[in-house]
Amino acid sequence: MKFFKRLLFAVLLLVALDFGYDHAHDAAQALRNYQHRNEPVTMAQKSAHMIVFYDAKEKPESQCSGTAVSPHILLTAAHCNDNSKEHYTTISLDYSEKKFHILAELPDKSDHVLYLLDGTAFTNYIPMIDVLRTYSAPDANADVVVFGDGEAVYPPRPLYGYIDSEADATDFSDVDKADGIHYYVLAVQHGDSGSAVYDLKTGQILGVLTYGLDEHDTDTADHAVSFALQFPADAEAQLAKLALKPKPAPKKQDEKNIPVEDFAKTLKH
Numbered sequence: 001m002k003f004f005k006r007l008l009f010a011v012l013l014l015v016a017l018d019f020g021y022d023h024a025h026d027a028a029q030a031l032r033n034y035q036h037r038n039e040p041v042t043m044a045q046k047s048a049h050m051i052v053f054y055d056a057k058e059k060p061e062s063q064c065s066g067t068a069v070s071p072h073i074l075l076t077a078a079h080c081n082d083n084s085k086e087h088y089t090t091i092s093l094d095y096s097e098k099k100f101h102i103l104a105e106l107p108d109k110s111d112h113v114l115y116l117l118d119g120t121a122f123t124n125y126i127p128m129i130d131v132l133r134t135y136s137a138p139d140a141n142a143d144v145v146v147f148g149d150g151e152a153v154y155p156p157r158p159l160y161g162y163i164d165s166e167a168d169a170t171d172f173s174d175v176d177k178a179d180g181i182h183y184y185v186l187a188v189q190h191g192d193s194g195s196a197v198y199d200l201k202t203g204q205i206l207g208v209l210t211y212g213l214d215e216h217d218t219d220t221a222d223h224a225v226s227f228a229l230q231f232p233a234d235a236e237a238q239l240a241k242l243a244l245k246p247k248p249a250p251k252k253q254d255e256k257n258i259p260v261e262d263f264a265k266t267l268k269h
């Protein structure tokens with residue numbers, strides 16, 4: 001009997017010490033990070049790829065993440081290919097030595113782009129209808145997941161977080177202001193840019209990871225931003241038409257080769 005009295009007293013004491021402090025936020029985030037660890041590989045993860053951009057001399061220059069959205073179309077962030085000296089037209093995926101050429105590209109009004117690629121077709125991809133479909137706004141504080149290749153890590157690892165409906169952040173990026181901007185409590189790294197952001201509840205693509213807000217001057221940003229996709233309904237037809245236009249000759253430049261393992265030191269989020 002004394003044991004149960006002592007146990008009850010200990011419980012009451014812990015409750016009293018904890019009274020007035022709300023752990024709900026921390027507990028909810030811990031649950032988000034834990035409960036999905038052992039989920040099977042999803043189509044969204046299979047459709048995610050690490051993208052390496054090459055210059056005119058076929059030297060690797062930058063790395064981002066992307067999502068296959070048709071057998072030959074890749075969705076990523078437009079800023080991944082905004083080098084002031086050269087616009088890259090050759091890429092590789094997932095540490096493969098095989099090169100793909102960008103036959104055509106279609107940006108939207110924000111920091112997103114669709115690339116039409118030559119070469120082997122993707123067997124795993126998110127249907128284009130899910131990219132072009134207009135969705136209603138997600139629930140406030142909705143749980144999200146990103147499959148990113150930050151720091152040139154492959155296969156992509158899932159990053160879980162949630163929409164920060166109370167964020168009061170400043171847009172430090174060079175992307176256009178647009179409706180549909182989402183702020184997330186989400187730890188991202190250099191190279192995660194271009195990853196599709198999925199609503200965990202509905203599976204819809206909310207946007208494409210654009211940049212991270214690093215408030216602590218570290219390699220990992222604890223907040224991230226995406227914009228809603230704004231591609232036209234006939235995006236595939238437009239890409240096919242653009243692919244038929246003659247391409248300008250690639251620009252030449254003299255730059256040192258950047259080893260793949262050093263990407264993290266040179267990339268944007």
